[in-house]
Amino acid sequence: MISFKLKSHLTDWLGSQKKLSKKIGFVPTMGALHQGHISLVQESQKENDLTVCSIFVNPTQFNQAEDLKNYPRTLEKDFELLLKAGCDAVFIPEVAEVYSDSLDYAFPLGSVAELMEGKHRPGHFSGVLNVLKRLFDIVQPQRSYFGQKDFQQCLVVKKLLAHYGWPIDLRICPIVREADGLAMSSRNQLLDSNARAQAPFIYQTLSALPVKMSSGSPAELEQWAQSRFAEHPAFELEYFEIANADTLERIGSWHDAENIVACVAARLGKVRLIDNVLLK
Ligand code: AMP
Numbered sequence: 253m254i255s256f257k258l259k260s261h262l263t264d265w266l267g268s269q270k271k272l273s274k275k276i277g278f279v280p281t282m283g284a285l286h287q288g289h290i291s292l293v294q295e296s297q298k299e300n301d302l303t304v305c306s307i308f309v310n311p312t313q314f315n316q317a318e319d320l321k322n323y324p325r326t327l328e329k330d331f332e333l334l335l336k337a338g339c340d341a342v343f344i345p346e347v348a349e350v351y352s353d354s355l356d357y358a359f360p361l362g363s364v365a366e367l368m369e370g371k372h373r374p375g376h377f378s379g380v381l382n383v384l385k386r387l388f389d390i391v392q393p394q395r396s397y398f399g400q401k402d403f404q405q406c407l408v409v410k411k412l413l414a415h416y417g418w419p420i421d422l423r424i425c426p427i428v429r430e431a432d433g434l435a436m437s438s439r440n441q442l443l444d445s446n447a448r449a450q451a452p453f454i455y456q457t458l459s460a461l462p463v464k465m466s467s468g469s470p471a472e473l474e475q476w477a478q479s480r481f482a483e484h485p486a487f488e489l490e491y492f493e494i495a496n497a498d499t500l501e502r503i504g505s506w507h508d509a510e511n512i513v514a515c516v517a518a519r520l521g522k523v524r525l526i527d528n529v530l531l532k
Contacts, residue, residue, distance in 0.1 A: 313379030
């Protein structure tokens with residue numbers, strides 16, 4: 253596995269590979285890697301000649317300084333995991349290397365960036381958009397791999413690709429979970445043992461929804477889930493919404509959208525966790 257800190261070195265190497273008609277798969281991450289990230293690397297390996305993974309804790313997508321400061325950084329272990337997974341190249345730039353200009357890329361993202369995470373983490377998607385614009389400009393992959401875990405982010409990436417007309421195939425991969433259902437996340441390692449024991453409650457709530465769909469409306473199921481969280485002593489719920497999976501707008505009935513998703517964000521102590529399930 254080759255590692256690059258400078259974009260010029262990475263683009264030189266990519267240029268030589270593209271001349272050989274190698275297809276590039278790209279997996280952007282913020283590190284503190286786990287099996288969820290590795291599943292994206294593995295999917296890329298199946299579909300491309302070479303897989304490039306980036307590890308970059310993007311400061312512009314954090315709306316709280318404390319969250320950025322506490323974000324787990326485990327570079328040595330990340331390298332081991334990527335090496336073991338057979339990743340071909342890793343890009344680990346400094347902040348100034350990625351943000352070498354002071355441009356602020358912005359265009360209307362609409363409802364997919366304004367609701368849920370957009371409401372609760374102001375500026376977050378602007379940061380996501382600005383880092384991905386730069387990373388895609390550097391790597392120019394044929395395919396890029398994202399996790400359904402960050403459902404809303406996937407919709408934002410779709411908009412970004414459409415806006416710039418890049419011929420990059422967006423591949424969305426399923427959520428990898430721990431044995432007890434907790435969605436794998438870099439932030440899980442910030443949970444103490446008590447909180448970790450409570451954390452599966454999120455997926456337990458989400459996974460009860462499909463059975464309940466036949467006996468209640470979207471609003472009734474939202475209320476049911478919200479009151480479960482309200483009664484739980486350890487969680488502070490930010491949102492629990494059942495929405496059109498293409499626009500994230502609320503739905504009145506199960507027939508209102510072709511694709512439906514339930515999304516949740518909740519704080520467990522100081523750790524903010526998100527999860528989702530597709531209901532239709
Ligand atoms: P992050 O490092 O948190 O920015 O995540 C990098 C990529 O890995 C994103 O596309 C995430 O959606 C994806 N990812 C994170 N957790 C999981 C998971 N549990 N299963 C699948 N993909 C994931």
